[in-house]
Amino acid sequence: xxxxxxxxxxxxxxxxVWTHGCAAALAAVILAGVVPxxxxxxxxxxxxxxxxxxxxxxxxxxxxTPPQASGPGPLGIAIPPAGGLVAITxxxxxxASHGTIERGTILIRDGRIAAVGQNVQVPAGAQxxxxxxxxxxxxxxxxxxxxxIEAVNEGTNSITSEVRVEDVLRQDGGSIYxxxxxxxxxxxxxHGSANTIGGQSSTLKLRFGLPxxxxxxxxxxxxxxxxxxxxxxxxxxxxxxxxxRRYPASRMGVEELLRDAFTRAQxxxxxxxxxxxxxxxxxxxxxxxxxxxxxLQLDPLVEILEGRRLAHVHAYRSDEMLMFLRVARDFGxxxxxxxxxxxxxxxxxxxxxxxxxxxxxADFWAYKLEAWDALPQNAALMAERGVxxxxxSDDDERARRLYQEAAKTVNYGGATEDxxxxxITLNPARQLGIESRVGxxxxxKDADLAIFSGHPFAPGxxxxxxxxxxxxxxxRDTAPTLENLMEQTRxxxxxxxxxxxxxxxxxx
Amino acid sequence: MKRTPEDRGTxxxxxxxxxIPLALTVALxxxxxxxxxxxxxxxxxxxxxxxxxxxxxxxxxxIAGGTIVLRNGRxxxxxxxVQVPADAQxxxxxxxxxxxxLxxxxxxxxxxxxxxxxGGDDRRELxxxxxxxxxxxxxxxxxxxxxxxxxxxxxxxxxxxRGGVIAGQAALIDLxxxxxxxxxxLPRAGMALSFPRIAAAQRGGPGAPRRSESEQRxxxxxxxxxLRDYFGDALAYADVGARLAAGGTGTQEVSLPMxxxxxxxxxxxxxxxxxxxxxxxxxxxxxxxxxxxxxxLRSGREAWRLADTLAARRIPVIxxxxxxxxxxxxxxxxxxxxxxxxxxxxxxxxFQTASASDARNVAYNAALATAYGLDPDEALRAxxxxxxxxxxxxxxxxxxxxxxxxxxIVTNGDPLDPRTQIRHVFIRGRPIPQxxxxxxxxxxxxxxxx
Numbered sequence: 001x002x003x004x005x006x007x008x009x010x011x012x013x014x015x016x017v018w019t020h021g022c023a024a025a026l027a028a029v030i031l032a033g034v035v036p037x038x039x040x041x042x043x044x045x046x047x048x049x050x051x052x053x054x055x056x057x058x059x060x061x062x063x064x065t066p067p068q069a070s071g072p073g074p075l076g077i078a079i080p081p082a083g084g085l086v087a088i089t090x091x092x093x094x095x096a097s098h099g100t101i102e103r104g105t106i107l108i109r110d111g112r113i114a115a116v117g118q119n120v121q122v123p124a125g126a127q128x129x130x131x132x133x134x135x136x137x138x139x140x141x142x143x144x145x146x147x148x149i150e151a152v153n154e155g156t157n158s159i160t161s162e163v164r165v166e167d168v169l170r171q172d173g174g175s176i177y178x179x180x181x182x183x184x185x186x187x188x189x190x191h192g193s194a195n196t197i198g199g200q201s202s203t204l205k206l207r208f209g210l211p212x213x214x215x216x217x218x219x220x221x222x223x224x225x226x227x228x229x230x231x232x233x234x235x236x237x238x239x240x241x242x243x244x245r246r247y248p249a250s251r252m253g254v255e256e257l258l259r260d261a262f263t264r265a266q267x268x269x270x271x272x273x274x275x276x277x278x279x280x281x282x283x284x285x286x287x288x289x290x291x292x293x294x295x296l297q298l299d300p301l302v303e304i305l306e307g308r309r310l311a312h313v314h315a316y317r318s319d320e321m322l323m324f325l326r327v328a329r330d331f332g333x334x335x336x337x338x339x340x341x342x343x344x345x346x347x348x349x350x351x352x353x354x355x356x357x358x359x360x361x362a363d364f365w366a367y368k369l370e371a372w373d374a375l376p377q378n379a380a381l382m383a384e385r386g387v388x389x390x391x392x393s394d395d396d397e398r399a400r401r402l403y404q405e406a407a408k409t410v411n412y413g414g415a416t417e418d419x420x421x422x423x424i425t426l427n428p429a430r431q432l433g434i435e436s437r438v439g440x441x442x443x444x445k446d447a448d449l450a451i452f453s454g455h456p457f458a459p460g461x462x463x464x465x466x467x468x469x470x471x472x473x474x475x476r477d478t479a480p481t482l483e484n485l486m487e488q489t490r491x492x493x494x495x496x497x498x499x500x501x502x503x504x505x506x507x508x
Numbered sequence: 509m510k511r512t513p514e515d516r517g518t519x520x521x522x523x524x525x526x527x528i529p530l531a532l533t534v535a536l537x538x539x540x541x542x543x544x545x546x547x548x549x550x551x552x553x554x555x556x557x558x559x560x561x562x563x564x565x566x567x568x569x570x571i572a573g574g575t576i577v578l579r580n581g582r583x584x585x586x587x588x589x590v591q592v593p594a595d596a597q598x599x600x601x602x603x604x605x606x607x608x609x610l611x612x613x614x615x616x617x618x619x620x621x622x623x624x625x626x627g628g629d630d631r632r633e634l635x636x637x638x639x640x641x642x643x644x645x646x647x648x649x650x651x652x653x654x655x656x657x658x659x660x661x662x663x664x665x666x667x668x669x670r671g672g673v674i675a676g677q678a679a680l681i682d683l684x685x686x687x688x689x690x691x692x693x694l695p696r697a698g699m700a701l702s703f704p705r706i707a708a709a710q711r712g713g714p715g716a717p718r719r720s721e722s723e724q725r726x727x728x729x730x731x732x733x734x735l736r737d738y739f740g741d742a743l744a745y746a747d748v749g750a751r752l753a754a755g756g757t758g759t760q761e762v763s764l765p766m767x768x769x770x771x772x773x774x775x776x777x778x779x780x781x782x783x784x785x786x787x788x789x790x791x792x793x794x795x796x797x798x799x800x801x802x803x804x805l806r807s808g809r810e811a812w813r814l815a816d817t818l819a820a821r822r823i824p825v826i827x828x829x830x831x832x833x834x835x836x837x838x839x840x841x842x843x844x845x846x847x848x849x850x851x852x853x854x855x856x857x858x859f860q861t862a863s864a865s866d867a868r869n870v871a872y873n874a875a876l877a878t879a880y881g882l883d884p885d886e887a888l889r890a891x892x893x894x895x896x897x898x899x900x901x902x903x904x905x906x907x908x909x910x911x912x913x914x915x916x917i918v919t920n921g922d923p924l925d926p927r928t929q930i931r932h933v934f935i936r937g938r939p940i941p942q943x944x945x946x947x948x949x950x951x952x953x954x955x956x957x958x
Binding site: 181348366367372375385404407457479 | 812834872
């Protein structure tokens with residue numbers, strides 16, 4: 001099974017390249033005079049989340065460092081210098097928001113798109129990337145990923161809203177780099193689906209090689225992962241002898257658990273409201289009211305209730321999606337997205353009415369019972385009927401070829417190419433509340449771009465360069481390839497290509 | 509099943525605006541039987557013609573404005589000047605392309621339905637050596653997965669069990685037929701063998717202590733010795749059997765596993781060896797040398813290290829799935845670039861998905877390889893004539909030539925392009941209805957009032 005979800009913790013067989021590359025990378029960053037965004041990043045305490053409304057684009061560091069060489073990062077790949085003035089010229093530009101521009105130029109200033117069009121002047125001193133014959137699309141947004149984290153599930157309890165993806169981030173060298181090589185620039189990292197409430201998600205940019213906190217997408221609204229169905233009720237789970245099964249074991253129990261959790265969150269919220277009211281009404285000489293006990297598990301649920309955190313819900317079957325929508329209606333919050341939503345095509349009316357998007361697979365199915373009614377036409381049919389649809393990977397490998405996954409929707413169900421393109425760019429951005437920053441090629445947005453050798457949906461096309469905020473984080477021209485390795489092997493015939501035995505080898 | 513589709517057999521099409529005259533579509537579908545699985549019925553007309561199409565025969569040059577005639581399950585004629593017979597059902601192929609039906613050269617089709625439901629999973633038998641098991645025995649001809657694969661252009665598949673060292677005989681099947689036996693192109697297409705490897709030896713179940721490197725090495729050596737011993741036993745068994753058959757005195761107790769190995773050690777049946785790292789591949793070559801085996805490599809992630817050897821020894825490689833991550837420390841494009849490297853070295857390659865539900869994506873597996881150095885024409889051969897040659901059925905399969913089995917697809921573009929729609933599929937000369945599970949559900953829910 002290729003899905004990385006499930007009830008078990010995901011194994012990490014490989015050595016962590018980051019531990020070797022960390023010092024060099026950090027040194028290189030410092031030498032290059034680049035202040036990683038992270039250095040200024042405040043770790044957002046759970047008690048004080050940012051507003052859920054997409055924040056205005058943040059100011060990036062005003063100082064523009066001219067491009068310069070920097071030292072090697074993980075996998076021996078150079079860390080790109082900070083972007084100054086960059087121009088991609090004479091390319092076919094798939095904007096995702098306003099059609100296709102033939103022979104167009106994109107001008108990037110300080111990491112943002114400063115101009116895009118056919119008649120854009122390239123200022124002197126700009127670093128020019130010749131886009132002749134190439135296609136440029138917005139950097140791909142993978143709206144469901146488990147890359148770059150040390151642990152996926154806190155599977156002991158079915159409510160673990162207190163745990164945070166951002167606490168277990170790692171520079172997952174190989175996977176991050178390979179996803180960049182598939183044109184991916186932004187990923188939404190969730191906990192697994194072992195729990196009804198799995199934990200707080202993080203939106204990342206794949207700034208390969210930089211210190212781990214540099215991965216965080218500053219300003220992205222916080223999210224919370226919920227899950228329903230087989231994984232939550234552990235239906236494909238063999239308890240060890242003597243082990244009792246965990247509650248809930250049925251879809252009834254899942255609903256009850258959710259309602260119970262939100263009921264507790266409401267009561268907790270009222271305690272704080274009463275406390276706040278008492279403080280406001282405090283008169284001189286009166287004793288200070290005693291604050292309620294802080295509950296790290298209920299805090300994120302209160303944020304959901306108040307619309308300050310986005311609810312992303314792993315669900316396969318239509319009946320349980322409707323159940324969650326009823327719960328959300330009763331507790332007065334909006335569901336940002338159903339994750340997977342393989343049966344979303346059955347309930348498009350209800351999804352549209354609720355304003356809930358669906359992030360799904362292109363055609364992955366039949367791996368478990370709740371994936372039996374999945375259709376490859378699901379994405380196109382939902383889009384046709386007005387649902388905001390994205391195509392995700394849920395898997396480090398599938399993330400490498402999301403452009404091909406999206407293209408399938410043109411065949412299955414007849415999506416237009418623009419619709420298909422939006423399913424891996426603008427639509428996931430909307431679901432994640434980051435569409436003011438990324439997801440299309442528009443002036444003012446982050447210069448997160450994938451440059452392909454041909455149309456991204458055509459067979460035979462591959463990613464040539466991937467840029468995040470104007471910095472080339474993947475470059476086919478300098479990437480270590482199989483061709484390079486064969487060349488090295490030819491030069492070292494004595495080794496005969498023998499491979500040392502390692503415990504890390506083999507299947508994931 | 510939770511839901512019973514109500515529009516079964518109503519000729520539901522998944523595509524909008526196909527450009528095919530509605531009357532013809534209805535006629536074609538009406539000619540098809542109601543059952544989803546079986547395209548062929550005695551009463552359906554046996555002669556079809558597709559005219560004015562671009563025909564890509566794979567063997568030979570592409571034909572613009574060509575016509576292909578199918579009669580009694582075979583290709584009757586193909587070419588630019590071919591006349592449409594008076595008794596033929598005609599498809600206007602204007603703007604469309606005709607290709608041979610695609611092969612997935614390594615699947616578990618028919619052996620598994622829903623991955624997590626054990627009752628429908630026959631991919632693995634207990635024990636390490638099961639040469640007498642036939643995959644065809646477990647192929648479920650009513651699998652709901654099979655129609656979803658063939659409507660996407662795959663008409664023929666190798667299907668094999670996995671697990672243990674020798675999993676048994678693989679079968680080559682056409683993806684249509686009333687019974688598994690009817691589907692079979694080759695009931696026994698080759699002996700499926702997984703060459704022992706460290707990673708397999710290391711598996712000890714959850715919670716098992718990881719073994720030291722030397723312990724793993726010992727276990728691997730033990731498994732490799734057991735494999736060689738098994739072939740040695742089979743050779744001895746075949747030898748005794750031959751001497752007895754030639755009139756020698758004495759007896760030999762019949763062993764069904766050994767009987768199944770006899771054609772293998774006689775070189776009559778190929779061995780399909782799954783091997784990834786260079787040690788495994790070398791081991792497979794050594795085994796082939798020792799026992800004079802005809803081998804087909806499968807997967808072969810590090811086969812690039814031995815590409816010239818494989819080419820010189822004419823050992824074909826069934827590559828893929830290309831939807832695998834590279835091994836630890838391998839270049840990011842190692843999986844994508846491998847097919848091109850092998851093909852350029854002169855190795856005959858075919859593609860596999862090693863899956864059932866994913867088998868419909870085999871052409872997209874090949875597409876990934878074309879982005880990293882595989883010639884697109886060679887990719888098409890690797891989905892058609894190459895697997896036909898590898899399995900020894902190229903006299904009947906793999907290209908559009910008169911006399912061959914009429915497995916073909918009619919498309920609106922390159923089958924490697926995920927945007928391309930497969931408009932018609934013919935297996936053994938019969939049109940395949942588009943009423944697979946997915947199209948049925950799609951039509952059903954597309955009709956839901958808003």
